[in-house]
Amino acid sequence: MASLQAHALDAILRFTVKRNMKRQHSIAEVRAALGRETLPVPKDVHFEPGTEGGIAGEWVRHPQTPATAPTLLYLHGGGYVACSPRTHRQITAAYARRGFHVFVPDYRLAPEHPFPAALEDAVAAFRGLRERGMAANRLPVSGDSAGGGLSLALLLALRDAGEPGPPAGVLFSPWTDLAATGDSIRTNARREAMLYAGGSTRGGAFYLGSADPRTPLASPLYADMHGLPPLLIHVGDREILRDDSTRLAERARAAGVAVELRVWPVVPHVWQLAQHFVPEARASLDRAAAFLHEACGAPISAGAK
DSSP states (O other): OOOHHHHHHHHHHHHTHHHHHHHOOSHHHHHHHHTOOOSOOOTTSEEEEEEETTEEEEEEEOTTSOTTSOEEEEEOOSTTTSOOTGGGHHHHHHHHHTTOEEEEEOOOOTTTSOTTHHHHHHHHHHHHHHHTTOOGGGOOEEEETHHHHHHHHHHHHHHHTTOOOOSOEEEESOOOOTTOOOTHHHHTTTTOSSOOHHHHHHHHHHHHTTSOTTOTTTSGGGSOOTTOOOEEEEEETTOTTHHHHHHHHHHHHHTTOOEEEEEESSOOTTGGGGTTTOHHHHHHHHHHHHHHHHHHTOOOOOSOO
């Protein structure tokens, strides 16, 4: 059963964010709306600018996390056209408090930098961390929405290059099908609290440029998933992108990939951002951190959540 807080957040977003998103007609308006920092961030977490593999970004650390803890590469969402490491500090701080050193690349955004610019930056950041001596099996990846699809594309690109990749991936409401063929795009159009189908289609076109929407590294749902590491996927039942997750889980399992999928009731798209308010967000982040620590073979060691 969903919490009262989840129901409240669903209603708030439905009558604020979703309405506003439909009124935004330019990239500048979308970026202004999604770039607002309105959520409180834990004060015991440190945010520092950094550069890995030539890609600028942000390091997120908790002072009680040991130096030997795993490093998490986090790829933020925003439809490939908006947001930044700053907008997703609620999630990255939560990971830092759960025993990870977190690097969040400020990857290039469309339409100025269409596919494969974001993927190139994600690969460069991961390789940069590796070049600093970090073992691949201690470098998991996680991302939300477009960043979830980008995390999966990173895993595919490293596999195809024959390079050691992350030991596991956690995907929150991942956008894996830029061709928008999932039934939930239609069936959840009214139930979705944040996104609407037209906005997703437009954002996908900005990112794709001249690329086919079924290009596997842009739409990982269409990729050969053999050889990928274990995946944890969390998505809301009411999301228009729900089927991007459920079909991904089916196809990955068919390819022999270990997948843990959970479809949560009521919660909105990337509800983990509301972890200060919604208990389902904290529960999702708890499981995500435990899943990644297990994959890294490392015990959880961090400050208070």
